[in-house]
Amino acid sequence: MRAVVIETFGELPTVQVVPDPAPAAGGVVITVEATGVCRSDWHTLQGHDADVRLPHVAGHELAGRIAAMGPDVRGWRVGERVTVPFVCACGRCEQCASGNQQICDRQFQPGATHWGSFAEHVAIDNAEVNLVRIPDALSSVTAAALGCRFATAFRAVLRQGDVRPGQWVAVHGCGGAGISAVMLAAAAGAQVVAVDLAPAALVLARELGAVATVDGRVTADTAAAVTAITGGGAHLSLDCVGLPATCAASVSSLRKRGTHVQVGLMPPVQGVPPIPMHRVIGNELRIVGTHGLQAHEYPAMLRFVAGAGLDLDRMVGATIALDGVPAALMAMNDPVPAAAGVTVAELVR
Known part of the structure; x- marks a missing residue:
């Protein structure tokens, strides 16, 4: 073959x-x-x-x-x-x-x-x-x-993330998993904020249900941008890239008692994410993984x-x-x- x-x-x-x-x-x-x-x-x-x-x-x-x-x-x-x-x-x-x-x-x-x-x-x-x-x-x-x-995003959004209608969902990275998460969260009745560096990905995210987008090329603090758009932070945020910076930004974009789901793979060779654990404790945040x-x-x-x-x-x-x-x-x-x-x-x- x-x-x-x-x-x-x-x-x-x-x-x-x-x-x-x-x-x-x-x-x-x-x-x-x-x-x-x-x-x-x-x-x-x-x-x-x-x-x-x-x-x-x-x-x-x-x-x-x-x-x-x-x-x-x-x-x-x-x-x-x-x-x-x-x-x-x-x-x-x-x-x-x-x-x-x-x-x-x-x-x-x-x-x-x-x-x-x-x-x-x-x-x-x-x-x-x-x-x-x-x-x-x-x-x-x-x-x-x-x-x-898509299957990983399904579990991340509907099972591990337990998304509910009306909630704010932030999707950091709109590649294959991210764009799937946008589509699924919007279909579940959530309000989705899509974050990416690629203009084409942000356009597609809008077409598939995102109500707002954040362009990481022009917005240095994407977590602050998500917090402002959502009026206090996302109920559910997903890192669909798998980089230390996007993981940290996802956690930082949550409102109190929000949930971060790590979707993108994070090989140790890429470094350890600087997760703000003081916010995890003070705001009772949940950090969960998802694996297919x-x-x-x-x-x-x-x-x-x-x-x-x-x-x-x-x-x-x-x-x-x-x-x-x-x-x-x-x-x-x-x-x-x-x-x-x-x-x-x-x-x-």
């Missing part, structure tokens, strides 16, 4: 022909029809994940069809359209037993702990726990965009999308071929992208 292979951290990957994967006894091989290009993949390319060994194939937001199954798989058939969470679970540990597969003790992550979906085929273990059927009405490109960023979405929560997410009438295709900013993935990853070195929305590689039309 053809795959995008990382041979040296931080350098341009190349498209190569590599061996086809084979399914484990309880796993499947999926023919990849579409795969999102996510900032998490950029972190992998940069070598920020100590568990990644080279050569490596990244990619974790995928949609496709089951091409082969192991002998122990039940309830699925070859040819079915599927996606998976970016955190795949074992189905047997204490966390899985409690329904928290997103923090499985023996989790595996396509594109991080295992070779991923920047390839024509990808192997997924523990299929019965991790596979999610794709509704007929959802294209593979749109389904791929759900896998990490369980496979069993996907139906609830899709029901929310249908009930709110969300047009998920509006998240997709660019569709490229597999050969375009290396350049798309390297373009993430620019902190202010020219285009907005999610980039998806389409392998099968």
Whole structure:
């Protein structure tokens, strides 16, 4: 199969022909029809994940069809359209037993702990726990965009953030996860303030429901700007970038008893955020993390999308071929992208 292979951290990957994967006894091989290009993949390319060994194939937001199954798989058939969470679970540990597969003790992550979906085929273990059927009405490109960023934002806003109608929500960073959070929070009845450096991202945020925006290029103190717009601070604030500065700004933009949800990955190599703990104590703030979405929560997410009438295709900013993935990853070195929305590689039309 053809795959995008990382041979040296931080350098341009190349498209190569590599061996086809084979399914484990309880796993499947999926023919990849579409795969999102996510900032998490950029972190992998940069070598920020100590568990990644080279050569490596990244990619974790995928949609496709089951091409082969192991002998122990039940309830699925070859040819079915599927996606998976970016955190795949074992189905047997204490966390899985409690329904928290997103923090499985023996989790595996396509594109991080295992070779991923920047390839024509990808192997997924523990299929019965991790596979999610794709509704007929959802294209593979749109389904791929759900896998990490939208699903993570769904849990961040509606589960960990427990958003309520009428609340103020600040979204720091309007890339894939951030723009998903804007759409979801607005659909839940919240008033959203979007913060970003990229003009195109702020325009899209307005189009998807934000009532106000803050341009980080011209506003040095974005937390103060959010506090002024919201009349005292956000009830819920999300750092969807994953930098020390954006994390600190998100916490500082909260009103009393507000909640900060950390969405963007924060590899230690990028530094420790200067969180104002005196404000956390004095204002009784909540700081929580979020780590993907369980496979069993996907139906609830899709029901929310249908009930709110969300047009998920509006998240997709660019569709490229597999050969375009290396350049798309390297373009993430620019902190202010020219285009907005999610980039998806389409392998099968």
